[in-house]
Amino acid sequence: MLMVMPKTSQSKRRSRVKRAEACWPLTKTGVAPDAPTFAAAVIAWYRQQGRRDLPWQHSDDPYHRWVSEIMLQQTQVATVIPYYYRFIERFPDLQSLATARVDDVLDHWTGLGYYARARNLHHAAQVIARDHDGVFPGTFEEVAALPGIGRSTAGAILAFAFHQSYPILDGNVRRVLARYHAIDGWPGKADVARRLWAVAERHTPVEDVGDYTQAMMDVGAGVCSRRRPRCATCPLASGCKAHRQGNPEQYPASRPRRTRHRRTTTMVMARDHRGRVLLERRPAAGIWGGLWSFPECPAGRPPERWFQEQFGLEIKSGVPWDPVQHGFTHLELEIRPLPAQLVGTAIIVESLDHVWYKPGSSLGRGVAAPVRRLLEQLQDHPF
Numbered sequence: 001m002l003m004v005m006p007k008t009s010q011s012k013r014r015s016r017v018k019r020a021e022a023c024w025p026l027t028k029t030g031v032a033p034d035a036p037t038f039a040a041a042v043i044a045w046y047r048q049q050g051r052r053d054l055p056w057q058h059s060d061d062p063y064h065r066w067v068s069e070i071m072l073q074q075t076q077v078a079t080v081i082p083y084y085y086r087f088i089e090r091f092p093d094l095q096s097l098a099t100a101r102v103d104d105v106l107d108h109w110t111g112l113g114y115y116a117r118a119r120n121l122h123h124a125a126q127v128i129a130r131d132h133d134g135v136f137p138g139t140f141e142e143v144a145a146l147p148g149i150g151r152s153t154a155g156a157i158l159a160f161a162f163h164q165s166y167p168i169l170d171g172n173v174r175r176v177l178a179r180y181h182a183i184d185g186w187p188g189k190a191d192v193a194r195r196l197w198a199v200a201e202r203h204t205p206v207e208d209v210g211d212y213t214q215a216m217m218d219v220g221a222g223v224c225s226r227r228r229p230r231c232a233t234c235p236l237a238s239g240c241k242a243h244r245q246g247n248p249e250q251y252p253a254s255r256p257r258r259t260r261h262r263r264t265t266t267m268v269m270a271r272d273h274r275g276r277v278l279l280e281r282r283p284a285a286g287i288w289g290g291l292w293s294f295p296e297c298p299a300g301r302p303p304e305r306w307f308q309e310q311f312g313l314e315i316k317s318g319v320p321w322d323p324v325q326h327g328f329t330h331l332e333l334e335i336r337p338l339p340a341q342l343v344g345t346a347i348i349v350e351s352l353d354h355v356w357y358k359p360g361s362s363l364g365r366g367v368a369a370p371v372r373r374l375l376e377q378l379q380d381h382p383f
C-alpha cells in the first residue's frame, strides 16, 4: 500500500527561515523594507475576500494539491473543478494513478487540453512509486525533479501541502508583481524573469505561506486582471508603482508576435460494415500526443489509395464534411473530415495502436476535443 506523507523536519524548517531572512535583508532598525507589509496586506485581504472553498483546499494531501496545480496550469479554476472531481474519484491516491493505464488517465483528461500534463502526471506518479516508496517527496529539489513540475508548481505544492516557504510565479502572479514593481519587458526573457523571481522571493513570507500563495493567485485572477485591473479594491494599491503611474495595463509587456503556422489535414473516418470506425493512437511527441484519433491522410495524397497502401484495405469515400478549425498556441489546424466505408468485410486486426470503435459506446481512451465532436456526429450520420 503506497502512502502519501510529508517529510518536513525541524532542520528543514530552520534552513527555510534562514533562507527567508536572506531574501528579506533587514534595515538598520531591524525591519525588512516592504516584504511583511506586502504579504500582510494580501493575506488580510484573502482572509476576507479570497477563494477558500475550492475542492482541493479541503485537503493537505500533497497528491490532491499536486493534481490540482497541474490542472490549473493554463486553465481557469471554473473549468478545472468538474475535471478535478472526476479525476480524484477515479484516481483517489498516488497508487491508483501510478498503476493506471495511460489511456485511462488521458481519458479522464479529455477536454482539458495540454495533454502532456496528464502524461507527465502519470509518469511522475510512477517515479514516486519507484524512487520514493510511494511517498510524495517533501523537499524542493525532489519535487522540482518530477516530470511536469517546474519551479512555480513545486513552490505552490510545497507551500500548500507542506507549509514550506517557496515563491511562485504563475501567469497571474507574474502580472501582479510586474505591475506592483513596474518591471518592464516580456517575462519570457531571462533577465525579466530573474527580476520577477527575485521580488517573488522577497515577498514570500515564512509564516502563513499557504494563505499568502493562494492570496496572490486570487489577487491575480480576480483583482489585477489583464485588461481591467480593479485597483480601487486592490489590497496592494498603496504601494503599486503601475497604479501610481496610471498605466497598469502596460505591464507585463506582451510576448513578441509569433507567426502562427497553418496546417490542413484530412481525417479519414473509415467505418466497417458494423458501423465501427477505425481509430489510431497518435505518436507520443507532437500535438495530441498519445491520444486517439482518425487516421490522417497526408496533404496531396488521394485518400482511397493512401488508405489502401497504409492498411491494405479498400475504402469508398463519401462527401467531405465541412472543415473544422482548431487553434493551438503555435498552430492553426484545419481538419477536413472525410467519411468513408470499407469495401467488403475484411478489417485490420486491433493492436496497441489501432482500435475499431462503435460511436456512442464507451471508448476508455483519451481523444482530443474536435475528434470527440466528430465521433458524436458520426452517431447520427449514416454514410
Ligand code: SF4
Residues within 6 Å of the ligand: 176, 179, 180, 223, 224, 225, 229, 230, 231, 232, 234, 235, 236, 237, 238, 240, 241, 242, 243, 248
Ligand atoms: S493596484 Fe492595480 S495594478 Fe497594482 S496590483 Fe493592484 S490591481 Fe494590479
